[in-house]
Amino acid sequence: MLHVAVVGSGPSGCYTAQSLVQADPEVLVDVLDRLPCPYGLVRYGVAPDHEKIKSLQNNLRSVLEHERVRFLGGVPVGPGGIPASRLRELYHAVVYCVGASTDRHLGIPGEDLPGSWSATQFVAWYSAHPDAADDDGFVRDARSAVVIGVGNVAVDVTRMLARGAAELSTTDIPQAALGALAASRVTNIHMVGRRGPSQARFTTKELRELSGLPDTEVSVDPAELALDPAYADPSALPTARRRNVEVLRGWAAEASAPGAGSAARTASRSIALRFFLRPVELLADKGRVGAVRFERTVCDEDGGVTGTGRYEEIEAQLVLRSVGYRGLPLEGLPFDATRGTVPHLAGRVLRESAVGPGEYVAGWIKRGPTGVIGTNRPDAKETATSLLEDAPVLLRKDVPGDPLAALRAAGVEPVTWTGWQAIERAEAALGASLGRSVVKLADWESLLAAARTAAP
Structure with a gap:
């Protein structure tokens, strides 16, 4: 099985995972996110009164609930978290879908x-x-x-x-x-x-x-x-x-x-x-x-x-x-400071104009902060296609049977899908207590405390 890490659970990350598992039944995908909650800017960027757009979370949910896709929240990659070099050791390939994180x-x-x-x-x-x-x-x-x-x-x-x-x-x-x-x-x-x-x-x-x-x-x-x-x-x-x-x-x-x-x-x-x-x-x-x-x-x-x-x-x-967003350099990856993106060829990361199989980008860190949510679909599909074309080379690499054990050994306890579901229940309960519908938890302590109530 080809085991892929997708860093970022927003639209570009979810669409990349979806493209991979739909195209190849021999692919497993772990979707990692620094935050304990999935969906990226659909959860944290769409205005609360835009409920129709926020309903896109249901489409992203179906991706993260796929039997060959696993959500691992609360996993920072880079300084203060899992080093990018270690992540590349744990997976056959890593796709960075981290957006443009500064203004x-x-x-x-x-x-x-x-x-x-x-x-x-x-x-x-x-x-x-x-x-x-x-x-x-x-x-x-x-x-x-x-x-x-x-x-x-x-x-x-x-x-x-x-x-x-x-x-x-x-x-x-x-x-x-x-x-x-x-x-x-x-x-x-x-x-x-x-x-x-x-x-x-x-x-x-x-x-x-x-x-x-x-x-x-x-x-x-x-x-x-x-x-x-x-x-x-x-x-x-x-x-x-x-x-x-x-x-x-x-x-x-x-x-x-x-x-x-x-x-x-x-x-x-x-x-x-x-x-x-x-x-x-x-x-x-x-x-x-x-x-x-x-x-x-x-x-x-x-x-x-x-x-x-x-x-x-x-x-x-x-x-x-409100004059635009900009990508930031990622640990261990080349960076085009002028465009705020990672240099790539059809999603394959370029190092000094050469492709090194195993590292990929999708979304804003690939193309810059342009387009709407739907623009991420063809963008993610292009990257997924490149990755699967590289699969014969990628599969020659030895990786651990389950990277989750290695993450835990490094001191990271990811928020799994059941943890996220516990957060959802806590937000529904908070809303009910306030006489409202669902109300978001707004701080790290509350989110992680809610996640810990999930059944093992």
Whole structure:
């Protein structure tokens, strides 16, 4: 039997495991994850109110419950955990599906002021990631928020800031985050992009959700839309971007309609979508962020933007940057620092332009942080195909009969599938005790304690 370790239990890891066991009945797969819970960004990155997308966990569950797939959570690989070199000794092949685990920075003065966070940190907090900040410091004392970026994550965090407690209480959001958002005094939210609406990265479905938020006014400045050369005639744009422009044009028209001003004043919260503004500095007020200074930009001949030397300040006690993700180097693997990925050939790790059978990548660490969840399927299949083509060479390697014994001998006690099921039961019980449905456990101690209640 070919025994493969897949590092990472998010969509790319699960789809890789699925491709392997479906293609070859002589393959066993251990799916390892640093966290005690599976599903990666489907559990810890999808907003709580997006229950349809979160239901993809059911598809990933079917993979991890396959008779030749084994989930081993709580197994860090690399510094502080199982060395990558040791993992390669225990398995015929290792596939790294670890995603892009850090966010990009703005690189401007004031970015490190209290009240300035990455959207990644905010998402981790309301998604109950056990590494997340364990307090309500995101929204405490904030009245106005600025979200820098115009992708789907930016839309998500904007929507979560404007959501009412009654709507969120039916989701699996952790109790502490629910309480903090319920007490939030944030009423004004600006989502700001340095380029125009035709270049925004959000999907139309996500964008439209903003206008459906109760007691919330959404506004767009027609003058900023008009700065985009594609605004007047968006017909030449790709379909998704054309629809975005059409939605924004509709909102701008509604805002200028007779009576719109009085209707807007009755809303408790406002969301303003701003374009052609580049952040240049976060300004301090009493030791924390108090405003963001932006420079007006215009389109240039190369399809980018240039500064105009005209500036504007937007008040904000909370700033969330959402300008992209980036992969980090992995112990023992080559790394392309420019792209934030591991060099590869059809998923095979490349060392000095040469393939060494036994090491593979899939997902964002392979291609960069692009695409949607479904993009991981063909990506994972390509890597699985390469691995199985290498199987005759890989099978010449001697490996232990069961790597689990070796992991335990190294002091690692993995959370198995029964442990994960115990966590699920504990989260259901917590929700019932709070008069809610399932409520996520938000810290390492609670997760591991719940896992230990599983039957041996």
